[in-house]
Amino acid sequence: MPEGAQSLRREVRAFLDDALRDVPLSERALSWDACNPDFSRRMGEAGFIGLSFPVEYGGGGRTQLERFVVLEECLAAGAPTGFHWFADRQSGPLILRYGSEELKRRIIPLICRGELCFCIGMSEPDSGSDLASLRTRAARTSSGWRVNGTKIWTTNAHRAHYMIALFRTGEGQRRNEGLSQFLVDLRNTPGIRIAPIRDIAGREHFNEVHFEDALLAEDALIGVENEGWAQVTEELALERSGPERYLSCQALFNELLPILGERGAGDSAAVAVGRIVAQLGALRAMSLSVAAMLEDGESPALEAAMVKDMGTRFEQSLPRLAQEIVDLPPDGAEDALPYQQALHLMTVLAPSFSLRGGSGEILRGIIARGLGLR
Amino acid sequence: MRADPLLVETVERMFAENLAPENLSEAHRSGGAGFTALAREMGLDMVLVPQEQGGYGGGWPDAFVIAEACGRYAAPGALPEIMIRRWLGHGADRAEDGASPLPMPAGALLRSAQMAGAAQGLVERTAAYCSERRQFGRPIAKFQAVQQQMAELAGYAGCMQAASQQAFAAVQEHGMPESEESVAWLAIAVAKCRCSELVHPVTQIAHGVHGAIGFTEEMGLQYFSLPLWRWRAEYGRDADWAEAVGRRAIAAGPGATWAALTR
Helix, strand or coil, rough: CCCHHHHHHHHHHHHHHHHCCCCCCHHHHHHEEEEEEEHHHHHHHHCCCCCCHHHHHCCCCCCCHHHHHHHHHHHHHHCCHHHHHHHHHHHHHHHHHHHHHHHHHHHHHHHHHHCCCCCCCCCEEEEECHHHHHCCEEEEECCEEEEEEEEEEECCCCCEEEEEEEEECCCCCCCCCCCCEEEEECCCCCEEEEEEECCCCCEEEEEEEEEEEEEEHHHHCCCCCCCCHHHHHHHHHHHHHCHHHHCCCCHHHHHHHHHHHHHHCCCCHHHHHHHHHHHHHHHHHHHHHHHHHHHHCCCCCHHHHHHHHHHHHHHHHHHHHHHHHHCCCCCCCCCCCCHHHHHHHHHHHHHHCCCEEEEEEEHHCCCCCCCCCC | CCCCHHHHHHHHHHHHHHCCCCHHHHHHCCCHHHHHHHHCCHHHHCCCHHHHCCCCCCHHHHHHHHHHHHHHCCCCCCCCHHHHHHHHHCHHHCCCCCCCCCCCCHHHHHHHHHHHHHHHHHHHHHHHHHCCEEEEEEEECCHHHHHHHHHHHHHHHHHHHHHHHHHHHHHHHCCCCCCCCCCHHHHHHHHHHHHHHHHHHHHHHHHHHHHHHHHHCCCCCHHHHHHHHHHCCCCCCCCHHHHHHHHHHHHHHHHHHHHHHHH
């Protein structure tokens, strides 16, 4: 790694040492799933959000590799980055690429300051893996757009300022034609109703979002009308290839090692731990190579799908592996060992890892297409 | 440091001309003497030797290109080993003595690239085969069950490639490790562990998708799978590397383990 990236790494570590001192394990274990607006603001002040965005819009003007370093350090330390995560990862880059000059000047600096929370409006009740079948429609009016329909599984919609939404604006010969992306101001648009959905862990993080004659201004359209599918495909390459696809369970691993250090580890435990480290190192190598491709201006959809498919399978295997290595049951009680609390949380959350951002079957379909088989 | 693009191009052209699938059994029948002689004539064995000593003056990313291509094209002979012995400063006679093992961990590093290459070779062979082979009235590539397996295979090969390439890059940046404390040691351990570990699913899927024809000598899958099954145990099995990595991680704790992975 270049020295610039490694000195940035030292800066981030020092920042996190300080900023995470009072963050409880339950929040650190959730990491990029945990929303903490105060923490996001501190990250923004330190200049760690929008790190690769242009300086003229308040960004850091640094490379994708340097951004990667910040992300992986946050994830490894369990920083609660959920409030700004989507904006930093995909909504900001989307606006920078397709937004108007006015929009970039208005929104990007606020993202970089960690003040804005974004959500992604893609899935609908009848359109999950088959995203191109979505039906929520934005119809033209004399002054803009009228939206009717429902989005679902929208993470953070109840906290977010904005949604980047994919709506149907026309009909094409193929189903993925006639789709467009919009910037929706969730807090100032009448006709939008947000209903949280409780998950199996008892948390409320994803939502149903109803649009009932919601009126959007003309300039809410992002990019090219009816060309939303190509834009979304690019966006998903950003969504699928990052280190959050294999570091979601890092808090569990971080609690596991000290337990083994105290209790001693037999040969089979050492081998199992070594295999985990090796998988981590190899997935990181894959994810880094995608970051390099992004830096070169490519849109590596196939490689991103590979990172996510292999990464989430690794993450999902960790709670089971941990239980093979140490004979301690998961326990969510506050007086349980931190390791047991982390194991409880990760066991319950693991099923979500492979559904957010595209199921394994869909990802493998994308890879098969890349191999020329479809 | 990236590999020299001119070298990449030269290697691809020379390997594609001489090791096309239809020529592979002939190339192997002669023990690979012809191919190795040609590669030496082009100086490919001298890639890691400094220019002032008559070599190519390349780096480890260049060595990866050659070793990976040898795996991917199922090259006969011992060009990768000769390349490492040349780096060790051996003269022609000793460099070409195939019997003596390479020092650790250079041998493990080399095997990771060969395995990554051979796995990629199996991806290409198997993708081509399942697009041609028809059953139930269509190419078997059109069945989702086959597509899902092919995607898995390609993902494993991509993982092996990335891990091995990372190890070569680490050796370029930090030097060949002299002990487990050396910076590049963990990258080599990760690469050899992961590549060896993935030989099983890679060969399982490639042979499975080919069916009975893949078990015939004529089809030529053995030029990839037989070396893979040999290489995974050479210079440390995945379990050996995993145990060493695991012991260090447990002793060092999470912070130091993360730091070692990200140096």
